[in-house]
Amino acid sequence: MSAVGGYCSWAEPLTDVERAIETVINQFHCYAVKGQKEYLTPNEMQELVVQKLPHLGKCVGPLDEKIECMGDPDEAKLEFGEYWDMMGDAAKGCRRK
């Protein structure tokens, strides 16, 4: 097992759910430029939401507010766990519709 692009690789193919989780992980890495894959800034998170969650982002009014509350748009740090929680908010927001 070896880590490729920050994600494990296995001999056998991943399941659909594993590929889905990998996709969500990879977006974090793609947008976490300033934090070198360790954190997102509010600006980077906002960019991700606009570009990658054009639909889900609409289900979740507070997502924008949460990003604003994170602090300095270019200095505050959103680590992977918090990013995953925000993706969960988007998922919950959409489930309730």
Add this chain to the structure above:
Amino acid sequence: MSAVGGYCSWAEPLTDVERAIETVINQFHCYAVKGQKEYLTPNEMQELVVQKLPHLGKCVGPLDEKIECMGDPDEAKLEFGEYWDMMGDAAKGCRRK
């Protein structure tokens, strides 16, 4: 916008990240039989991990322990938010590898 199978549908196609989040949501609905899409039992969660996270499940030792700590394997209730958190644990577990 209308909810289809518990997920919103839009005119334009979803992005890859939105489809990924939809996949993780849909697994919850698939396995949440007893709770009629509202919650998973520990047994159902364990079944999901074994069948759908054959690789990621290995990155996360405590996932099994967490499921065991949930209480009665057929009565305890794991709601969507807790399910999403556990998927996040699997994702974090793999990111560290």
